[in-house]
Amino acid sequence: MSEKGNGHPRSRIGYGSSYHRGKQNEMAQPSGIGSVLGGQVWVIKPDKKAQAENPCLWMQAGAVKYKSCNNYYDCTTCKYDHAMQAKVSKGKQTSWQDAMRRQPALERVCRHSLTRRIAHRACAYDFRCDKCDFDQYFEDVLAAKTKSDPTRVETVKGFDVPSHYHFHNGHTWARIESGGFLRVGLDDFSLKVFGQADGFELPLMGKELSHDKIGWGLKRRDHLADVRAPVDGVIVEVNTRVMENPGLANREPYGEGWLFLVRTPDVKSAAKRLMSDEAGVDWISSEVGVLEEMVTEVAGPLAADGGTFGPDVYGNLPGLDWKKLTQAFLKTG
Incomplete structure (x- = not known):
């Protein structure tokens, strides 16, 4: 697993506190907040010079x-x-x-x-x-x-998982934007597995999405794959650039390749129904295991030898069944 981006957020953003190993008598001192973890006393002190990550x-x-x-x-x-x-x-x-x-x-x-x-x-x-x-x-x-820009990305065998994104198990993502909107797209895993779409069947502005229900689709050659919506809400913006140039989603799945913007009544509740980026890394790892088994069945063990996957897995392995892929990863078909 590798990491991309401009370094860990802690290198540029203060988190409002500092800590050190303390002694039992420091627990009652007003200069810090005492806590015990694993039998060790830790003293946490507010850092007046710290910057807020999202200043009010x-x-x-x-x-x-x-x-x-x-x-x-x-x-x-x-x-x-x-x-x-x-x-x-x-x-x-x-x-x-x-x-x-x-x-x-x-x-x-x-x-x-x-x-x-x-x-x-x-x-x-x-x-x-x-x-x-x-x-x-x-x-x-x-x-x-305005596009989303992941600040930190982890890679699991060739598949990118960005920080501050929330994932649905049907391989879509939602990112909370300033103003309380949710930006939605397909994740890097699905776009690399299914390859570049010939087109997307995206809903129109004003359309209401329902969490876990089929919300849109992607087309490739004679195949169509339905995609489940990660959140409830009303679409307020559709990325027309992706409709005109579907390959943009593959090149920048978490940036310019977003699909639409959604307004939902309770953005925090919507995010809680999805996986965080930390959980997403473990989930993608398990999905890679499923994919490796499917590749091994059609191409033999040498095709899934522990290396990384490249783009267009389906296109490069004709033996893979489109319907099985959509059932396994998009949870449709």
């Missing part, structure tokens, strides 16, 4: 000291944001907008720049986002069309 808008504006976003920058449904706005209305809290208005002119940047969703952009509407044409355009158009 209120923190970035300077209205609060430290707050990491746990709602995917979907402020409209954020309980913390609603509570803070209530405190502002009672005169008990400075709003993030007022905090930004007190900043030097060159530092009064767009809220999407503050939360690292776009590059530096000055605010031209005095932080009245409801009056800003760009804010609406960003949420409705730019954010929906």
Whole structure:
């Protein structure tokens, strides 16, 4: 198994704490949080210099000291944001907008720049986002069309498994995007096993998907494979570039090759029904074992000798049965 990407996230992002081996008498000291693990005392201390991985808008504006976003920058449904706005209305809290208005002119940047969703952009509407044409355009158009970019990828015998993605056992993935959307696509395993599709039968915008039900299909030559939807929700954007150029999904399954964007009522519950990237690595390993057995049956033991798989497994091994592949891996057929 190998690892790709720009290094482990811990090399560039503070996680808000540090720890050291401690003694029993440190458990009651106020300077840290004591814990016992395996008979050893560990003392955890907050790190004031640590960066939030997903900094909250209120923190970035300077209205609060430290707050990491746990709602995917979907402020409209954020309980913390609603509570803070209530405190502002009672005169008990400075709003993030007022905090930004007190900043030097060159530092009064767009809220999407503050939360690292776009590059530096000055605010031209005095932080009245409801009056800003760009804010609406960003949420409705730019954010929906922006590709996903995995920051870290592990490879299992030639098949990529990226971090921060959630997997369905029918070999689709969903990634939570800023704004509370779910971006959906086919994983690297399925696209390499079935090879480059001649076309995708994707649902239209406004179509409602149901978790674990057939949601779309892919075509290759005279074959059609149905694909199960990983999440519930309504499609708000379809990747027309993949419909025009199906090979894009194979070249960048977790980037430009995404298929559509979904809006779901409860994004966290939707993600919990899927596998995390950590579980996905073990799952792909087991799926590779199934694939090796199928390859051995049609091509002999030398064809699955412990090496890595390349693209288009089906196309390079004519003895493989399309229907058996769809039943085994897509859970359809």
